[in-house]
Amino acid sequence: MNLEPTIEADCIFDEPFELVSGAVLPRLNQHYAIYGELNADKSNAVLVFHALTGSARIGDWWHGLIGSGCALNTDEYAFICINFLGSRYGSTGASSVEFYADKNDSEFPLVTVADIVRAQKQVLDRLGIEKLKAVVGGSVGGMCALRFATDFPEATEKSIVIGACELSAMGLALNHLQRWAIRLEENGNGGNDGVSLARALAMLSYKSADLFDEKFARRPDRSGENPFEKIDARFDIAGYLDYQGEVFRKRFDSGTYKTITKAMDLFEIRSNYDSEEAALRRIKAQIYLIGISTDWLFPAKDVRALAGKMRRNGVDVNYIEMISPDGHDAFLSDTAQTSKILKEILIND
Amino acid sequence: MNLEPTIEADCIFDEPFELVSGAVLPRLNQHYAIYGELNADKSNAVLVFHALTGSARIGDWWHGLIGSGCALNTDEYAFICINFLGSRYGSTGASSVEFYADKNDSEFPLVTVADIVRAQKQVLDRLGIEKLKAVVGGSVGGMCALRFATDFPEATEKSIVIGACELSAMGLALNHLQRWAIRLEENGNGGNDGVSLARALAMLSYKSADLFDEKFARRPDRSGENPFEKIDARFDIAGYLDYQGEVFRKRFDSGTYKTITKAMDLFEIRSNYDSEEAALRRIKAQIYLIGISTDWLFPAKDVRALAGKMRRNGVDVNYIEMISPDGHDAFLSDTAQTSKILKEILIND
Numbered sequence: 001m002n003l004e005p006t007i008e009a010d011c012i013f014d015e016p017f018e019l020v021s022g023a024v025l026p027r028l029n030q031h032y033a034i035y036g037e038l039n040a041d042k043s044n045a046v047l048v049f050h051a052l053t054g055s056a057r058i059g060d061w062w063h064g065l066i067g068s069g070c071a072l073n074t075d076e077y078a079f080i081c082i083n084f085l086g087s088r089y090g091s092t093g094a095s096s097v098e099f100y101a102d103k104n105d106s107e108f109p110l111v112t113v114a115d116i117v118r119a120q121k122q123v124l125d126r127l128g129i130e131k132l133k134a135v136v137g138g139s140v141g142g143m144c145a146l147r148f149a150t151d152f153p154e155a156t157e158k159s160i161v162i163g164a165c166e167l168s169a170m171g172l173a174l175n176h177l178q179r180w181a182i183r184l185e186e187n188g189n190g191g192n193d194g195v196s197l198a199r200a201l202a203m204l205s206y207k208s209a210d211l212f213d214e215k216f217a218r219r220p221d222r223s224g225e226n227p228f229e230k231i232d233a234r235f236d237i238a239g240y241l242d243y244q245g246e247v248f249r250k251r252f253d254s255g256t257y258k259t260i261t262k263a264m265d266l267f268e269i270r271s272n273y274d275s276e277e278a279a280l281r282r283i284k285a286q287i288y289l290i291g292i293s294t295d296w297l298f299p300a301k302d303v304r305a306l307a308g309k310m311r312r313n314g315v316d317v318n319y320i321e322m323i324s325p326d327g328h329d330a331f332l333s334d335t336a337q338t339s340k341i342l343k344e345i346l347i348n349d
Numbered sequence: 350m351n352l353e354p355t356i357e358a359d360c361i362f363d364e365p366f367e368l369v370s371g372a373v374l375p376r377l378n379q380h381y382a383i384y385g386e387l388n389a390d391k392s393n394a395v396l397v398f399h400a401l402t403g404s405a406r407i408g409d410w411w412h413g414l415i416g417s418g419c420a421l422n423t424d425e426y427a428f429i430c431i432n433f434l435g436s437r438y439g440s441t442g443a444s445s446v447e448f449y450a451d452k453n454d455s456e457f458p459l460v461t462v463a464d465i466v467r468a469q470k471q472v473l474d475r476l477g478i479e480k481l482k483a484v485v486g487g488s489v490g491g492m493c494a495l496r497f498a499t500d501f502p503e504a505t506e507k508s509i510v511i512g513a514c515e516l517s518a519m520g521l522a523l524n525h526l527q528r529w530a531i532r533l534e535e536n537g538n539g540g541n542d543g544v545s546l547a548r549a550l551a552m553l554s555y556k557s558a559d560l561f562d563e564k565f566a567r568r569p570d571r572s573g574e575n576p577f578e579k580i581d582a583r584f585d586i587a588g589y590l591d592y593q594g595e596v597f598r599k600r601f602d603s604g605t606y607k608t609i610t611k612a613m614d615l616f617e618i619r620s621n622y623d624s625e626e627a628a629l630r631r632i633k634a635q636i637y638l639i640g641i642s643t644d645w646l647f648p649a650k651d652v653r654a655l656a657g658k659m660r661r662n663g664v665d666v667n668y669i670e671m672i673s674p675d676g677h678d679a680f681l682s683d684t685a686q687t688s689k690i691l692k693e694i695l696i697n698d
Contacts (some may be wrong), residue, residue, distance in 0.1 A: 021578075110580060169561035169586040173553055176587035179580075180546050187542075197529050200551065204522055209648065212518035218617070229370075231459060231528075231611050237518040238525035243543045262580050268567070299558065 003059030003067050005033035006078075007160045010090065011123045017085075020272075021172045023109030026214070032056050032082040035066055036074030038129070045129045046072070046346070047120065049137030049144040049158070051261050051332070052202075053252055055089035055217075056081045063337045071339035071346070077133060085119040086111035094255030111259050113267045117147045120154065131155060131321040138162035138331035139298070140260060141188025143267040150269065153284040158343055162290040162322075162331040162338070165306045166268050169302040171297055173215075174205050175261040182254045195254050196245025203244050207329035208294040212237055228261065280313035287317040288345050290331075297328045315324075352416050352457075354382035355427075359439065360472045366434075368620075372458030372551060377516040379472045381405050381431040384415055387424030387478070388548025394478045395421070396540040398486030398504070400681070401609050403440035403553075404602055405430045413684045420695070434468040436461035441543065442540040443604030456555065458610050462489070462616045466496045470504065480504060483695065484634075487511035487680035488647070489609060492616040495636075502633040502671070509694055511639040511671075511687070512647045513681040514655045515617050520646055523554050531603045536645040542592055544603050545594025552569030553594050557643040557676035584664035629662035636666040637694050639680075647678045 010031050017028040033056040038045060052103035054061050058072070058081045063306030066072035066279025072079055074251050083091040086108065095106040124132070135156045137145040149159040167175070178198035185194020221239035222226055234242070268278040289307045300321055307319035323336050359380050387394060394683040403410050407421070407430045415421040421428050431556040432440040435457065443457040473481070484505045486494040491513025498508040516524070527547035534543020569576055570588035583591070619625040638656045640649030649670055656668035673679035673686050680687050 056465045064650055110578075124409070135566075166567065168558055169565040169567065169584070170558035172554065172567065173561065173586045173590055175585065176590060177546065177550055177553070180542075181530065181533070182551070184542055184546060193529075193533055193536075197526065197533060200529070201526055204519065204526070209517055209519035209645075216518040216521075218518065218521065220514065228615055231607055234525065235518070235521045235614065238524045241522055241525060265584065266577055271509075285449065296558075 002057070002063065003035065003074075005035050005057060006037060007034040008032070008056070009084075011126055013122060013239070017105070017113045019109055020112045021110040022060045028085065028094075028119060028122075029090070029092045030082050030085070030095070030119055031059065031342060032080060032123055032341060034078055034080050035059065035072075036076075036078040038127075039080040042127070042129045043131065044077050044133060045124075046077045046079050046133050047124070047135045047148070048072070048079050049135065049141030050081055050084065051139040051141045052135070052264070053075075053248070053257075054141070055087075056083040057089075060256070063330065065339055065342070073340040073346070077346070078316055080126045080129075082123050083118045084111075084121045084254065084260065086116065086263065088253060088256040091119075094259045096221045097251045100322075106194065108255060108259055110266075111263050113143045113147045113263050114271065116250045117144050117151055120144075121148075121152055124155070131157065132287070134158040134160055135158035135182060135245060136162075136342070137164070139164055140148065140264045140267075142266065146269070147267070149283045149285045149287060150279045153282050156285045158288065158345065159283075160288045160290070160342065161303075163292045163295050163328050165289075165302050167265060167297055168299070168302060171205075172265055174201065174297065175265050178202055178261060179258050183257060186254065193245075193249075195252060196242075196281065199248040199252075200245040202240040203241060203295040206327055206329040208296065208325060210294065211325050211327060216240060227315060245286065276309075277313055281311055282316045285309070285316075287315055289317060290322055290341060292326075292328060292330045293321055294325055295322045351406070351412065352384065352693070354384050354406060354408065355386060356383040358554055360431075360475055362471060363485045368458055368464045369461045370459040374441060374458070377434065377471075378432070378439070378445070379431050379443045379468055379469060381472055382407065382431050383427055384408065384421075385425075385427040385651065387427040387476075391476070391478045393426050393482060394473075394482065395426045395428050395482050396473070396484045396497070397421070398427050398484065398487040399433065400486070401613070402597075402606075404436075405432040405488070405611060406438075408571065408682065412522045414691070420444060420691040422695070426695070428477075429473075431469045431472050432461075433467065433609065435605065435612065437602060437605040440468075440597070444602045457604060459610055459615075460612050461462045462492045462612050462618065463500060465612065466493050466500060469493075470501055471600030472499075473504070480506065483507040483509055485509035485511075485691070487512070488513055488677065489613045489616075492613065495618070496616070498632045498636060499628040499636045502631050504636045507637065507694065508632075508634045508654075509637045509691065511637070512641045512644050512652070512677050514638075514647055514651050516614060517648070517651060520554075521614055523550065523646065524614050525537060527551055528607050531607060542594075542598075544598045544601060544606060545591075545633075548597040548601075549590040549594040552590060553631045554646040555676055557645065557674060560641065560674050560676060563674070565589060573645055577598040605640075625658075626662055629659055629664055632659070632664045634665075636664055637669060638666060639669045639671055639690060641677060641679045642670055642672045642674075643674055643679070644677045
């Protein structure tokens, strides 16, 4: 059973919301969930950012990590998670027909991590939360945690960033090929295999070669196919990827996938209006950068390099390396390691 | 200018050729090229295996490595390369209309590395070459060099295997997704973008993250697109991958791609008729296994592990690690390192 939120609600802003690109959303819905209870002076809130395909319902994807006595301890803190602007789980996004019923989703404007974070800050303001205990996120959620620290330096005590930094060329390449797969589908016969292929490709970058060897090795597909018999008969790893793709296309859509992967691509510490150095020097929160030893999408060495850059720019930064065989996904799958690290950061208050 | 072969010819076998799968090809063409001159007793021949998308024309793809005074020294040896059974550059394969004019290419039977090697051995027999100085190949060509050593133990003095071993689960995954991309195209609107996407994906596994960072970093596409402007505007790495895909689809076809990647998948030292140990114990050639330090498709540690296994089974094996930032492709792109290693092996006769 996944943990249920204390509150799950919509926060609607009827005024126009201008994006970094200059495009304007006529109104904005931010769908959010809260786990635990906000105290009287609203000083016990932690903002959690979900990852690429997640929702505001932390309990649905951070299994075993949130709840009474867990690393994200609902007895102590109120954990707020807000579905990304551009996403599909309740907030205004590429698939939100109530706002864009007359357009196809490819017309949804370019969304950046800065837009996502600013939209979420509006929700905090509406809820009357002035200062967070922490912001925390992995992957694109980690990008959000970084952006929050640069853009709203007074609004959080800590920022916990797991498996995230600017994407390297290899990361950009992976996202490009995923959107290419989706385009193949869009240009094709209306099948929906392109989103599945994009997801399967993403899975390679979320896991590690060692993990795949341990779980699948060169075994034939568990359904009994013999890969030595015909060209389409699969090894077990292929069956696993097909399955992951199939499950995914039932819960996701191509417009959202393109929107959020593009936001990942565009994430940089610097921006049009200031340099990397200026952005880093604005940070007041204590930063925790967590690299994952087997991460291929955001190599630990890249996260470590960012920590060095921060330190040189006066940021109070800690670099922690999570030693896990699970690859990038470790922040979701390796509950023991992730719990241990988050617990220490959140308890040593 | 690419080096031209001394001879380029077809070797046609009119008798049926039975594949490991049991399927029978009514006849077989093996297209080959020879660089340098065979000596009178035909004792100076080296068999070179091309890689996934290569041809018999070594000079077209092993630039700077073959010629007078080069690592593959045509003053000393005669280098023979035979286009793979199943390939498209002259030999009987998925696209050879002269044999399969009435079928579509998906019907070409399953080809294994053992089939490729046995077909090539027939050419050597026809040419009157009893014993080779060496066999050498990288990637799937390295698989061929290994298979040659196990299946024709008397027929070569040395076997040089670069960046090859049995594919890991990650390798199987990559090939599966490439064939999936091709299937998307085949099921779609007749566009030929699927083969391009497959190639682009393969490029990720042929190169290394560090190489991409060095060459492309997060620069915008060199044509002047600004990735921050719209969803389809690219970074430079994306433009590079698109270009690689585009060039590739002009020279390759989906049937051949599926056939040879499947042969890679199926390559194992063991076979239906004997165990891994028995196969290894048959080897008489001196084996040189060359791992590439940054290889993601055939990780150096996997190649090294194979060397250990060989040694435990009485094989005279040397493991050499090529230190190169180029990833799997180093055997093609890092001419200096590859030359140095091949020269030492071929000279120390």
